[in-house]
Amino acid sequence: MIDRLASLLGQCSAKLKFILWIGFISIIVLIGISLWQSGAKVQSDILAMLPNIQEDPLTEVALSRVEDQLANSLYLGFVSNNKNQAISAAKSAMAELNLNGKGTFIDIKSADMTQVESLNDYYFSHRFQLLTQQQADSLKNGELEQMIDQAEQQLYNAFSYATSTLIAKDPLLLYPQNLQALAPKQALEVQQGILIAKLVNQVSSKVPSQVPTQDSSPKFVAIVMAKGLGSAFNPKVQEQQIAVLKQAFDKLMLEDKEIEILKAGALFHAVAATISAKNEVTRLGLASLIGVSLLVWLAFRSFMPLAIALLTISSSMLVAIVMTLLIFSELHLLTLVFGTSLIGIAIDYSFHFYCERLNKPKATANQVTQGIFPAISLALITSVLAYSAIGLAPFPGMQQVAIFCASGLVSAYITIILAYPLLASGKLPKGDQRLKFADSYLQKINDLLSHLNAKGWSLLLITSLLISGLGITMLTADDDIRNLQQSPPEILEQESTLRQLLSGGTDNQFLLVRGDSEQALLQNLQALAPRLNSAVEKALIGNAFSLNNYLPSHKQQADNYRLQGEIYRDKLDTIISRLGLNDSLAPALQQAYQSADGEYIDAASFLNSKAGQVFAPLWIEPSKTQAQYGAIVLLGGITDIDQLKRHFADLSYVQLIDKVGDISLVMGKYRQLTLILLALAMLVAAIIFSTRFNIKLACCVIAVPALSAIFTLAILGFSGSSLTLFHALALILVFGIGVDYSLFFAESKQQSRGVMMAVFMSATSTILAFGLLAFSSTPAIHYFGLTLLIGISFTFMLSPFIQTFTRIFK
Template structure:
């Protein structure tokens, strides 16, 4: 069937095919322009590459709120010699970020003094329902005298917080302690509205260790996604300008930065740099390879045309399907240069080997091989597309479409464009023939005994390497931030007592009251986790939202004050007796007036905590509360620590995605085996089962050897290694196919395979030097796999006499 298609295609005039190719190229170009003008964009959000895990609606809501909160907030620590300098620098930074930069940041703040006033205003009206644990314990155990003595100390203390207005409404001065208990426990102090902490250097050499400094903390919420390149550029520019303003007033002030913005910005710069550097290096390398092999401008020009058409087709098709193009897709896609040029190599090497034939005849000769090669490559990329990563699905579409563009260019444009004469290529062809002759000599030299010994030795070494192979599915392998960015964040976390991690607790309840009671049960467990060092800190709404049951208990306990002992309390404190009736009346009026979640989160006091409270919706009928965690040390122990509380869920998106990566790593290896079996069946219709099995065995053995070598060098197996092995098969089987098709006329094929492998190894070898671990793993695996395939595939021509 493929032979008939090749014959039919060769019968059409070269000019007609070229016109059709030009028309397809114009349509592709116009489609790309239309898509770009219609809103297609470059995406740098690393989260866009992650699997879309199916979670219940409540968990999805909680994840969305936490990710929005963490991804858009930046934290800045200004390090100064003393508190005065730190406060001045922080105020300058806040003023600079606030002026004329509303498009970059909002909610720029340090300590929120208005928040404290709002809390006081909200809770004072509910003071009869509030008691600290110590106060409740004193009242329930009949130790009212202790509370009375503490109130007297405050009354006669010149520096106490008692005043006539407070005493008239709270004679035992219980409310101030309750208000103070609302403040989160942290090492930070507040001075003139600025949060201040202590920064200590990490150096262990005490002789050269710089002195500790005062750190002023400033926070700002970015507008737009921190992973959008344009947003990054704007926000980083605004921050840099603000830093320069601060430094112009005090050059001794230093900065520490933390937030997703800085990680995303570093990732974007790295990806852009690698796209330009690796792509340019690959293009230069391929161009040199073509020039050295053919010594003519025309093959080089057509090679560049093939690559350009391939990349254009890849970009447009990806934008058409996904409406965006991820930066990491472009990084992976630079390897397409080394693959798309393969068709060009095979065409020109065959023209050198058979100079008497026309371009149309050469295309007819190699058409079956390149068609089968395209099918197997697309099959391999389809395996990558089955991975649950939108970014990897983009890579699959990008590369498959690019190869199709190169295939169409060869089939339709080459008959006219590449019909010119070529300089003599006898020297490279002779070298290819000599290489094949040497391989034949080696094959004849390796008798059964020597071959058996070498085979046994190879099996033992490979088995040992496979035994040593481990796996690592940590999603953080997708991107590794520069050490400078991570180090600054860790230092700032130390100042903030651990900060907030991506993992959090989600507490569920069927009713609001049940949820609040469960939060109260959880609180001692959280304190215990802090004491055990499992976490550095925790933030729960239970501090601000006591359950109705607890409020009722507190109200009843305060009845000991306002119903049974109010007169004696007033007398002991030396207060006016007229207060007794007013206080008793106020206590009675407060009965049944409870703090509830809706009134709290809709007030000025609770607006900051609104994202942590989840109410039922038509999609889910439960209440939920998010408990933020910071300074997590051992996530596995933490999960088991809360496992007995069935209503508490440790949400660890990183761990869940890593688990999915492990599952798909195993699935990908199974897909590889299935793809090889399918390819063998397809090839058997043309070559017969024996030669088809041999064609597939070459990339299969290369994959095994690659895995073995990864084990020997101690590189853990990841999903990206597995995905790369699919490409080792998809690309490497092409070499076997061309040797199987060539029968005994192999020197042109050998030259083409050498050039093809060289360009592919160049492209993927450069990817192995990427600073992104995922790309490095991908490139290293292909570098090894294609190298093994190149070394093994020529031996197929030794067996073409036997297998028909």
């Protein structure tokens, strides 16, 4: 089949092929222009690379609510030895952000002074349905006398919150204690409307690398919070927000140079990731391009092969970008980082063409193209097969990498077949010296093999596999999604400091409480409260925020109302007398109590009020897609997620949502699936090759990348590296690229010196490209590049042995 296609192509003239290639590139350019004009874009949002995990509708809504609340929030801490200086800095920054940050930031605040007033306005009319747990227990246990004594002490306390108006409506002063119970417990104080925290042994944020000082005197941190408009992972949004913040900080530094600034939030992680990715695209791509160009020049000593090689690379990158945009409507920045490796792979076909021309100087470009057609066709099939396996990963970003690189290789293949017969028809300088070097290398390998008999081969193979097996047994798995990106230490340190000041802050993990009705949900929240308190006591979490305090169930409110009946129905006269109040207050108090019967707090009235609007995202109503009610319980300062899961495991109505953990589990499953796909890809390739070669030689061709993968895993095991999905994906490419080398040797029919030179150049360019990826600061890219660097090195060393087997199995 392949030979027949080669024969058909051989009948077409070089000019006709070139016209077809020009037509192909023209169509791609027109499609690219159309896509760009219609809004195609480059995406830098790291979240866009994450797996799409299917959850039930209620969980999906809860995840969306929490991500909306946390994704674009940022926290600023203004640190000073003087409390007033810290407060002044916070106020100045807030004023500057409000002035220049319109359309960029909203909800710029520190302490919300109006929230307590709003809560008081809403809850006071429901005071007869409210009791703290201590108050309820006292009334249940008949401890009314003690409650009267406590109220009497408050009446005569000079610093009491009691007023004549409050006493007239709440003689035992129960309501203020209920209002205080609503406030979240935190170690922060409020002064002049600013949240203030104390910090001991502060590490200067001005110099991130500074060694922590052991200064025992505390520093004061004034905390400001804001919410950015737009995604923090959008490059344009990042530029706008960072510009506004920089302007505010610069002005602040002019006023007070001693102020230190702590920053936390997704924005700062996203900016670091964007800068790192852009730098790596430029640096790695340029270095790879220079390296490949130098390699071509040294090998062929002619400008034309270099120019045509650059044309091959350029057309491949063009097609890769356009096809990715056509399928996904956007191109992820990390796809470009991975895609820089395409430069080292796309050029392989060009190397094989020119090395074959050096080896057969009398053959025309058209004849050389026809001669290498079977090998590069099989190579393309296996490479695309490998990239297709990568495309099965759950990461949209990795699916983009698969499309990007596969389409780029197809373009390189088309360019070789259609454009080279005309463009590469010029004469080349003689390459005898390079070909002799390749021939000498092969001869040394043959000499080495000649000293090994069947027993020697068996012993060498068994020893290698035993050593590799030992290395593989030392491998451990690490599927943590955090391997996708590692932020700079100074960002992590500042965020950690601010989280500690905010009593642990709010984590991405949270509890989702379910109920078949509003009241069932509220009762479940009430039942969950003691378990949350226990988690805090056991230091499993630093804090928790639940709607339970704000939305007691009707049953709880009815119980509280009934318990207060002892006060307002049975003992009111005694209470008024003991407290020395006017007897005329009794009728109005009794009337107010009776009128409140059945006037319950409900979710709708509270969440639609000014007091409850801020909590509305934590409450989920039924919809067309799901029938249950849901409530989100925010958690902060989680210390052990696994133990926390066990802590709530017996509560059927509670679900601990851990998206990071769920994605990590998916990564683990796909890591295992990828390794299975690798084995299947090798089996499919062996079947395909058996149509071209006999079955023994086909198995030998596959054995080269298979052994390379085994040896690579062993090296990773011995080096103490943990196996991740990205290692497994790279092994797919070790197969896809490495099998090309053994294929060309199998096709060479003992005339291998041209193939050896081409394989050397191909391996060098690929190692150069992926070796550079191994130096990436992004862990995922580093793992990917390192695995390919090791794997391709092994395939280069093993592939020449195929020439021996071609003699044995011919």
